[in-house]
Amino acid sequence: MKKVLGKLFFIILIVSLFQPKAATAQDSTQNTKLRFSLITCDAGDDLYSIWGHTAIRVVDSINNTDIVYNYGSFDFNTPNFIAKFMKGNLRYFISADNYSNFLYEYQYYGRDVHEQVLKLTAIEKQKWYAQLQTNMMPGNRFYLYNFITDNCTTRIKDGLFTHAAINNYSIGINSFREEVVSAPYKNGLGWVGLGIDLLLGSVADQSPNLNQEAFLPALLYKKIALNPHIILASNDIKYNTKTIERGWIPINQLIVLLLIYIFVASWNTLTTQRIARVIDISLLFVFGIGGCLVLYMSQYSMHTACHENYNLIWLHPLYLIAIPTYFISKKWTGYLGWIFFASTVVLMFANHWIPQHFSKSVIAVMILGLFLQTRLIKTGSLAKYK
Secondary structure, eight states, X not given: OHHHHHHHHHHHHHHHHHXXXXXXXXXXXXXXXXXXXXXXXXXXXXXXXXXXXXXXXXXXXXXXXXXXXXXXXXXXXXXXXXXXXXXXXXXXXXXXXXXXXXXXXXXXXXXXXXXXXXXXXXXXXXXXXXHHHHHTSTTTSEEEOBTTTBSHHHHHHHHHHHHSOOOXXXXXXXXXXXXHHHHHHHTTOHHHHHHHHHHOOGGGGSOOOTTTSOOSHHHHHHHHHTXXXXXXXXXXXXXXXXXXXXXXXXXHHHHHHHHHHHHHHHSOSHHHHHHHHHHHHHHHHHHHHHXXXXXXXXXXXSOGGGSSOGGGGTSOTHHHHHHHHHHHOHHHHHHHHHHHHHHHHHHHHTGGGSSSOOOHHHHHHHHHHHHHHHHHHHHHHHHXXX
């Protein structure tokens, strides 16, 4: 009886020791059947797509699924969509779709897709896959979008840096502004680039650290390309057959406008003076509306990249006040002209000490503003002689 009990105890002990290991081995085998790929999509025609897109693809060969997880989803039907986007409280969310459906959309819009198949361990795959499933839960799906610190690319970048052994090599990014503004110019939307340049504050001129610099799709793609040890394969799917029409860049058009403005303002005929006054009013309106946007985005929005915007010194809503005074009081028009002129000149002279970069196009707009301001001052001077 003792021998029988001893053998039985020995068998139970052996089974108990090997069962957890067998289960662990099974789990490990399951997770090695997962394949993770970084998906980088080229720019599209719509404003929100000109910086490209990043997604993560997970292929499960056991369950025969091929899913793309996308952190850049939003709902155009959200009430007050534009107001919420400007404010920075528009809720973005993670979504998932079949890979073939995902590709079909980019084929339809003619946008190239680049895949980098990642070499991850079973544990890394398990942890990242679990995080994706947690993010897909209704209470976790939504987040407040920030276009330099929390977007479709940074969410995947953070997951990749957390769950994979990345050598964090620098890709040489000077500032957030440089990368954000250059994309519209490269895609033939120079005026959009200039508008964004004006709205970005000094916060955007900070140099990103190694963990921050891959904040846009092409930058993350480049960062991963510097880590060949985690890339199993690369695949480029070409859909783009379009040629980008760049045309004139804003600075050239601004120079032409300035020359026309100077010409009609200097030629003392009834027709040219009327044209000059039309340009005066048009610029006062455009600068005033632009100033309202700069004020709102820098002081009231949640878009941190627009905060601390020194453009507000010369581009402000007070231009709108100058429109009625232009017709009512030449004296007050002159006073406003001097205020606007002094603030613009002070900013231009202090440019070296201000922690904000002003591009050539922005400076061209400032010079256009200076000429407008001298026109207002001249209007006030004429009132004195009358």
